Amino acid sequence: MTELDRDLREAVDALRAGQLVGLPTETVYGLAADARNTQAVARIFAAKGRPADHPLIVHLASADQLDDWAREIPEAARRLAAAFWPGPLTLILKRQPDVPDAVTGGQDTVGLRVPAHPVAHAVLSAFGGGLAAPSANRFGRISPTTAAHVREELGDAVAVVLDGGGCEVGIESTIVDLSRGVPVMLRPGRVSASELSRVLGEAVLTPEAPDATAPRASGTLASHYAPNTPVRLLDAAALYVAAAAAARAGQRIGVLSRTLIDDAPAHGSVWLQLPNDPVGYAHRLYCDLRRLDQCGASVLLIEAPPQRAEWRAVNDRLQRAAADRPADGEGLPKP
Missing domain, CATH: 3.40.50.11030 (Threonylcarbamoyl-AMP synthase, C-terminal domain)
Incomplete structure (x- = not known):
């Protein structure tokens, strides 16, 4: 058994025990917990100092798990998943009734994505379920792109930090809302609106001003990703x-x-x-x-x-x- 195999096993055991794991993805490092375990999810909010109504993104091993977490899945979601998963794209969909309110911020929607990083994929495949995994930093601060960043910022709050090297993309995933009948980009990322539109065959809305009717989504507050220095x-x-x-x-x-x-x-x-x-x-x-x-x-x-x-x-x-x-x-x- 290699050192990485041992680390992966330790991480999966920690997740099953309701603990937090620093997880590398292609975007940024996530602070992962069992998305079905409300006590584990509460530890995410405590470690980050995150407001309880701010929803989390659930990470999945493959698009085959989509129906476990979302209902009324439009064809647009299937097409985007086929085109961009695994990858830096999050879909906002109507949630299944058994998805915990702690994950969704009490909303009737849930954010879902399949990360492309091989370490994240290995953990998700071995774990077998969804992992809630916002960026592994204090709320509103600079997202981590190395394992060292996670350790420096969160320390002993994280049971295991998996070192997957520097993140390839370096900023968070694109978020597209598909819960209201029209595709709307809530957060831009590596996957652009034009790429999304080409796959869907229709324009993806990119509102410049905040939309009060849109679901709350990660990383969309006015102040975010901020250093301590002005x-x-x-x-x-x-x-x-x-x-x-x-x-x-x-x-x-x-x-x-x-x-x-x-x-x-x-x-x-x-x-x-x-x-x-x-x-x-x-x-x-x-x-x-x-x-x-x-x-x-x-x-x-x-x-x-x-x-x-x-x-x-x-x-x-x-x-x-x-x-x-x-x-x-x-x-x-x-x-």
Whole structure:
């Protein structure tokens, strides 16, 4: 038996005992518990400090388990599952009556997905049931993309942390609501609205403003994915001006940029450059945000990505991370 086999067995035993497991997926690391065990699910909420009415996503080993958790499943759901599962897509569907309220936040809907990570698949297959698995971090904070992130943030609250390496996608799954007759994207992710529309043969709605009639879903609150350090989103020119002013004042800042600035004012600051493509940027975003959050900066400056469809998911995460940002100019010296 290999070390991984032993770790997998330990993780499955812990899940069956109602404990929490740090689970790697292709998106981010999840904090997994038996979705049918209300006491185990309660441990997720306690460990994360998560509001009780905020629903969880149930992870399944395959689409064959869909009917165990959802009812009135539309053909659109079958088509999307066939096209994108295993993968970074969550479907919101009418729930079966026996799905615990603790998982759904008391709603008549449930979020379901089949992750693509081989370790997650092995655990789910061996466990045999659904696992509720929100991101393995304190509620509203930066999602973890390595096993070390999970251990640093949640410590002894997690019985087992499986190390599956760095997450390939790096941001959370796309969430599509199929519970109201029309497909609606509630959270953007790696799977885009255009890809969904091509499979369905109809447009997927992508509302810009919050929809009061939509089911509550993971990661859709105004402030989310946030570092402890205040965040400001700026265009490249404004970022350079703010960084230069901070350097003159001897203020320590953290910077995430996409464009290479040869004469960046680095005094008292930490600069990280992310790839100038949305897939590469998403892959590194949370890891680099965590690095900057730990560098002792008074504020984090992020160069805002383009407002184009392919950047929608990244912009969504950054705007939520910066939702509690200081007022313009607050915390920064004047240019």
